[in-house]
Amino acid sequence: MTVDHSATRSRDTLPLADRAAGLVGSVIDSSTSLLAAQTHDIVRFAMGSPADEAVPLAEFRDIADQVFDHSSMTYGATEGEPVLLDNLVEYLAGTSDPTTEDRVTITAGGMQGLDLACKIFINPGDLVIVESPTYTNGSATALSYGAELLEAPTDENGLIVEALPDLVAAAGRTPKAIYTIPNFQNPSGTTLSLPRRHQLLELAHEWNAVIIDDDPYGLLRFEGEDLPSLQALSPADPLLFSVRTFSKILAPGLRVGWVDTDPALRQLVINAKQAMDTCTNVPAQHIVAEFIRRGGLDKHLAGLRTEYRHRKDSMQESLHRNLGSRVTTTDPEGGFFLWLTLQGEDARISTQKLFETALAEGVAFIPGPALSASGRFDDALRLCFASTTPERTEEGIIRLRRAMDLELDA
Ligand code: PMP
Numbered sequence: 018m019t020v021d022h023s024a025t026r027s028r029d030t031l032p033l034a035d036r037a038a039g040l041v042g043s044v045i046d047s048s049t050s051l052l053a054a055q056t057h058d059i060v061r062f063a064m065g066s067p068a069d070e071a072v073p074l075a076e077f078r079d080i081a082d083q084v085f086d087h088s089s090m091t092y093g094a095t096e097g098e099p100v101l102l103d104n105l106v107e108y109l110a111g112t113s114d115p116t117t118e119d120r121v122t123i124t125a126g127g128m129q130g131l132d133l134a135c136k137i138f139i140n141p142g143d144l145v146i147v148e149s150p151t152y153t154n155g156s157a158t159a160l161s162y163g164a165e166l167l168e169a170p171t172d173e174n175g176l177i178v179e180a181l182p183d184l185v186a187a188a189g190r191t192p193k194a195i196y197t198i199p200n201f202q203n204p205s206g207t208t209l210s211l212p213r214r215h216q217l218l219e220l221a222h223e224w225n226a227v228i229i230d231d232d233p234y235g236l237l238r239f240e241g242e243d244l245p246s247l248q249a250l251s252p253a254d255p256l257l258f259s260v261r262t263f264s265k266i267l268a269p270g271l272r273v274g275w276v277d278t279d280p281a282l283r284q285l286v287i288n289a290k291q292a293m294d295t296c297t298n299v300p301a302q303h304i305v306a307e308f309i310r311r312g313g314l315d316k317h318l319a320g321l322r323t324e325y326r327h328r329k330d331s332m333q334e335s336l337h338r339n340l341g342s343r344v345t346t347t348d349p350e351g352g353f354f355l356w357l358t359l360q361g362e363d364a365r366i367s368t369q370k371l372f373e374t375a376l377a378e379g380v381a382f383i384p385g386p387a388l389s390a391s392g393r394f395d396d397a398l399r400l401c402f403a404s405t406t407p408e409r410t411e412e413g414i415i416r417l418r419r420a421m422d423l424e425l426d427a
Contacts, residue, residue, distance in 0.1 A: 035141070039160045044153060044387035048372075052381055060413030062400040063381040065203060065265070065353050068328075071321055071403075072268045076313060077304055084303035093299040095287045097123025097275070101306035105275065108309050114235060114246040114261075119280040122287060123273065123297050127233050129290075130260035130276040131158040134194070134229045136289050137282070138258070139164050143193035146184075146226075148176050150356070150388040150397075152203040155196055155231055166390045167192065173347065175202060175209030178216040191224040199247065200235040201352025204388045204399035208350060211244055218251050230259045233274075234352035236266050236318055239326035241350040248277060255279040263305055265353065266318060271301045322351075329355065331407035332400065335414040343421070353403040359396045359421075366424045368398045374427075375420035380413045 048063055096102070106118050124130045131154075139145065141163025147156045149168035156166055167188055170177045176197055185191055195217065199209035209217070221228045230247045248259050262274030278286055290296075308314060329349065336346060336357070343363045347356045359366055368384040375381065385394025405413060 036161065036163060039163055041157050041160055043157055045383060046154070048381070048383060048387070051376075055376065058379050059376065060380045060405060060409050060416060062402070062405065062410075062413055063383050064404065065401050066269060066404050067265060067267075067321075068324070068404045068406075071324065073308070073313065073317055076308065076311075077268075080304050080307045080311075081300070084300055084307060089300045089303050091299070093296040093302065095122075095291050095296050096283070097121070097297060098299060098302040098306060100310075101273075101302045104306045104309040108314055112236065113243040113249060114232070114259075114277075115249065116277045117280075120277050120283065122276050122278070122283060122290065123302060124260075124262075124276055124290070125272045125294060125297050126264055126269065126274040127231060127260050127262035128154065128158070128274075129293070129297075130262070130274055131155050131229065131231060132161075132293070133276060133286055133289050134227070134258045134260065135159050135162045135164070137285055138194055138227045140193070144188060144190055146181065146192045146195040147390050148197060148202065149390065150204050150385065150394055150399075151196070151390060152198060152231070153388055153390065155198075155229075156390045159194070159196060164194075168390050168393075171202070171205060171207060173207055174213060175199060175207050176213065176217070178209075178213040178220065181220055185224070192226045194227045194229055195221060196229045196231065198231045198234075200232050200244070201237065201349050201354070203234070203352070204354050204383065205356040206347045206349030206352055206354045207356075208244065214244065214247055214250055218247060218254070221256050225256070227256050227258050230257060232259065233262045233265045237321060237325060237353070238351035239322040239329070253279070255281065258282075266314075266321065267305060267308070271305065272298055273301050273305050325351075325353070325403050328405070328407065328410065329402045332402040332410050332414070335407075335411045339411075339414045339418045340421075353401050354399050355402060357398050357400055362425065363421055364396045366421060367395050369395060371398070371420055371424050374423050375417060378416045378420045378423070380416035380420065382417070 101123060102118050102121055109115050135158050139162040143164050144167055145159045145164040146167050146169050148171050169184055170180055248257050259277035344357050344359055349355055369386055372384045383399040385397035386392040388399055
């Protein structure tokens with residue numbers, strides 16, 4: 018007779034690590050799963066995904082055919098495929114975020130970059146400053162290493178850096194890290210001004226705090242002038258850990274990103290990555306490298322900027338037409354998102370409740386509290402303008418108005 022060993026096992030005494038308590042999951046990602054399960058028509062303003070038509074699929078197919086050979090089916094170098102490192106660094110030389118090969122490590126998207134930053138710098142109990150609102154998948158990464166979060170306010174010029182000294186004084190200890198999304202922030206769409214970039218670098222030095230500079234959207238500016246990256250303002254700065262990704266400019270499913278760190282830190286980044294996954298998906302790296310080599314990225318980005326500007330303007334017009342003074346919004350100069358705050362009577366609506374009603378009406382967004390480390394902003398929500406056509410956007414905003422009317426009457 019075979020013995021069923023599992024019959025005597027208890028799930029209540031599982032010897033979990035202390036850090037398991039900090040694995041809080043992502044509200045953003047769970048809303049994607051919820052949306053995927055819906056069968057009715059939904060206008061999707063929730064996810065930060067590039068428009069389907071914005072992914073250069075035909076070119077990827079052509080390149081994939083070329084790069085799928087035995088050499089791309091074996092393990093690659095942990096720091097990244099040399100051809101991608103070369104092409105990427107050459108491409109970035111012409112941007113506001115230049116770098117050198119001794120600084121770059123290719124990662125599985127931006128999320129792995131955030132994980133590497135926290136793995137290297139965060140001890141349990143360390144204080145990490147996060148923006149309010151913020152990209153909570155990023156703050157969740159810090160929590161997964163036991164960080165304590167200190168939420169700092171933002172305005173139309175990004176993180177209010179001037180407010181940090183008082184916040185830190187009130188906390189009674191200096192932060193170990195400052196997590197910022199300086200360009201077209203997720204979720205607010207706002208951009209950190211140049212004076213604040215300088216101030217932030219100064220404060221980080223005063224506190225010996227690492228700046229985790231998460232910038233997936235910087236190359237997607239469709240209005241105004243590019244600002245120099247933090248790294249461009251402080252080129253040999255050991256306290257800067259820059260996280261980048263191809264997810265928003267090419268396709269998130271490729272899972273290719275990079276981190277840009279001080280050369281002296283790079284071996285530690287590589288060692289940490291070796292302990293996670295040995296190397297990033299090799300064929301995906303070759304697809305990206307070849308796309309850049311063929312000169313496709315500049316043309317592609319130019320097309321995205323034109324299209325996303327049009328989509329952002331169309332969303333603002335739809336909001337103005339359908340909701341008028343019932344809402345205010347930020348007005349991003351790039352990226353994917355705008356942040357909407359309910360006004361007047363409508364401010365009584367809980368956007369978390371509105372989410373359910375809106376879903377039933379056929380429109381999805383991310384409610385404000387899902388984008389705040391402490392669940393604030395129940396009168397606000399995030400809309401992604403990048404993934405829907407202007408016609409669908411208009412339909413979605415009409416549905417949003419209907420959902421708001423229903424909530425007001427409830
Ligand atoms: N940081 C920010 C601010 C993001 O918006 C995203 C994607 N939504 C990421 C990091 C994660 O990027 P990736 O999909 O490349 O892991």
